Amino acid sequence: MSSLPARESSAVLSEQRTEQPAVALISNKSASPQYAAYLRLQKRKLWLIRLSRIAVFVLFLAIWELAAAMQWVNPMLTSRPSSMVTAFQELAFEGELFRHTWITGLETIIGIVVSMVLGTLIAVLFWWSTFASRVLEPYVVVLNALPKVALGPIFYIWLGDRYSVYGMAVAISIIVTIIMIESGFKEISKTKLKLMESFGATRSQMLTMVLLPASVPNFIATLKVNVGLTLVGVIMGEFLSSKAGLGYLITYGGQVFQMNMVMVSIAMLALLSIVLYSLVDLLGRYALKKNHYE
């Protein structure tokens, strides 16, 4: 450095200056009136969107209720929001609605965890051994294309009515997990691994120091896909065999022609998927932050 001390320090200073994110420079206090107006406009737009979302929901319920009340549709077949509220109260207090929701939720979470862990292990195996990956590749392709619902009876016979739900949930989500995680591994730049190799890294060091941390955003994306897929699997499993859970309530309600029960269960299912998705979203934000991705 001896030859160019002046240039060195000025370069660092200017680099520090450019580092300040442009947004931070404009604090609200010093904002020009035009900028304040722009901010107000953006805020108004955001609120309009939020209100419209709620309005769509309310309108949907209102038309539904009105259509049933005016006998445009047969409420025996469509149910109606007002009777759903009554049905909800009955089910909540006597029909153990929350227990069923809890069971479905728990099954889904266990299903997600199992297929994430197993799927990641298998993806790691495929990365570790090119031989294994090439041997097993066609099987993964076939299993991916196979409609997993067709395996329902097998799970029922092998695992019984309680555990077949997990079989179905994992069967539906694990293949996609393997494929997503594996393709994520492949996208991690070869030269990052070359750098590791130049330091004499072993394969397990490459895995723990590059592949897994670099895959954090991909893990989160996979997790989000898995919330939906595993729920499909769990409900499917409950349809086929179970004695509890929202899937069971829905088929049961259908069999005894209780559309209120069916509709309330579906509403709870929608709520459950929102909750699960939000949980994954929170977890994802935390993981990204912890790994300096934001």
Place this chain on the structure above:
Amino acid sequence: MPQIELNEVCLSYFTLKQETEALRDINLSIEPGEFISIVGPSGCGKSTLLSLISGMVKPTKGKVMIDGQEVSGTSPKVGYMLQHDHLFEWRDILSNLLVGAEIRKMDRKKAERKALELMERYGLGGFERHSPAQLSGGMRQRVALIRTLVTEPDIMLLDEPFSALDYQTRLTLSDEIFNIIKDQGKTAILVTHDISEAISMADRVMVMSKRPSTISSVYTMLFDEGAYLSPWKKREAGRYHVYFNAIWKELEGHVVSTG
């Protein structure tokens, strides 16, 4: 005794379709503390030569020796600097600097002290906890150099370390990196396709031919202005253009005969 020696080294790539001869009969001998530049037409196997010296690729024929011992795998004596910095986004600067030390299972406290000292010395003090995205391209490349220096190699292999940077940063950084490497007393081999960079940084410039490549000639850089010039000064030195034109002519010959 030369620090790096290549004896009759040949390298061929095999695919199911064909065999490609990349390097043929490479002979090379580099003394400790020397700075060597290698130029050649693109695809001539300049980077492959570095991979051979680093031990990541084994020669098909011939011997690669470092300090009189045959290279049989990556060695702590050799540090490699790539075209892109490849800093890990999920680590801050300091823990990026410790990647090599971590892989080599070096003493963490000692490595950390060394990293902090080098950061301070080479104008990165205070950036320990920054994330790589917050640094400019030139600073990131300096971090990459320090990451290699933390593992205390004797030999630095530089694989077009400036080619991803803009011209201005490139000139400044080549001065800086040259100084750091001389300051640390390392032997260095720089692969580049920039003739001016090759001349201004090296004690000797080796020109490679097209594939199957050999070293077609070696130029020893001697300037009337003095023996220890910075790259900047060498670009202004009298004989700079003589070397530039000679190497340019030779490379042109290789390119034309390829076509």
